[in-house]
């Protein structure tokens with residue numbers, strides 16, 4: 001009997017490649033430029049050759065919807081997330097399957113509206129401390145780097161949300177070590193050839209030491225809280241007290257540690273980058289800046305007090321943040337790995353293929369946005385906001401693994417912007433070069449040197 005062999009079409013491989021590292025080397029030098037080039041020349045499903053792994057770039061909203069939502073059961077997180085495992089263990093960001101589902105269900109109540117309401121006052125207070133620091137720079141008429149200031153602020157906010165009070169000195173060590181370990185992860189991403197963590201290189205030993213210190217402190221905090229048996233109004237107590245509805249089981253010490261670390265990392269770097277980019281975008285777009293300041297003044301001068309209930313009335317502030325995250329999405333790329341073979345857009349996807357979804361490309365594409373390079377917060381005005389496809393604009397990802405902290409992040413960023421802009425506006429230092437640096441998150445490569453002008 002004659003059998004017909006149907007050749008499965010894999011997405012095209014761009015012929016431009018590094019002789020040794022394939023496309024990996026090219027992406028390392030200019031990720032955005034290369035991704036745009038590949039898509040323009042080879043279409044919206046492209047194969048890349050990477051050492052030891054299968055990779056495709058899927059760059060249209062239908063593919064994103066399919067992978068992240070409709071067929072999400074066939075996909076785990078992509079290989080890049082493995083890099084975060086030494087730090088995050090099996091926290092929400094890095095775990096999979098039923099384990100992840102159970103942990104997500106247990107953690108969800110910690111992000112409910114009622115909790116956000118309780119945290120708003122703390123967020124305003126923290127933002128006010130930062131305004132005090134900025135005032136000093138402003139009085140001295142000296143330029144300062146906005147990025148580390150925003151990082152310190154979002155770290156303070158997330159620390160307080162997780163640990164509330166009583167462990168300030170320890171929370172500081174946790175935040176320092178998480179920041180250091182995050183830098184180590186970035187350093188590892190820069191390497192052309194990976195070195196496994198178990199080889200005792202000086203770098204790996206430093207990493208091990210930092211992790212050891214971090215674990216020691218976090219476990220001390222968890223153990224002390226459990227021994228006291230007193231529940232506080234913070235994320236740590238919520239994680240400790242969370243119980244599985246069916247089995248009544250609580251999280252183990254390790255699970256609590258992993259979730260704490262995950263929230264610490266996921267909740268800090270993304271928000272501080274988003275805030276820094278937003279302040280920059282406003283400095284470059286004085287009309288939008290003025291419109292936002294007018295809104296802030298109008299509301300606050302009419303006697304509205306900033307709190308959880310009123311923050312939603314600052315529509316333009318929210319639009320500014322959304323537009324800023326369109327142009328500079330802190331999570332610029334998400335990736336998944338196929339469990340079984342699949343078919344996307346008529347192309348064959350082999351099993352264990354890393355499917356990369358370049359959020360930044362979707363956010364910048366002329367196909368979906370009118371004048372995509374322009375900063376126009378009006379795109380997100382309440383009357384048109386619902387017309388935007390959830391898989392064309394997805395700064396917080398999509399499908400079941402969508403960011404659990406998205407409402408927390410929006411609230412935090414709104415509160416911070418309102419608090420800062422009621423007093424200042426910001427101007428970029430003359431000649432300062434601003435460049436996007438797409439690593440784990442999208443950072444400004446050289447920081448963001450600015451002057452604060454008292455309004």
Ligand code: HEM
Nearest residue numbers: 092093266267270271274331334396397401403404405409
């Ligand atoms: C502007 C700020 C933020 C941005 C842009 C952002 C973006 C994202 C994105 C894109 C994902 C999905 C990753 C994927 O699909 O692989 C994600 C997941 C996650 N984010 Fe955020 N995030 C932000 C703030 C926060 C905050 C403030 C928290 C915690 C307080 C947080 C906690 C998490 C967690 C735990 C996950 C994993 C969720 C899961 O898989 O169940 N994020 N975030």
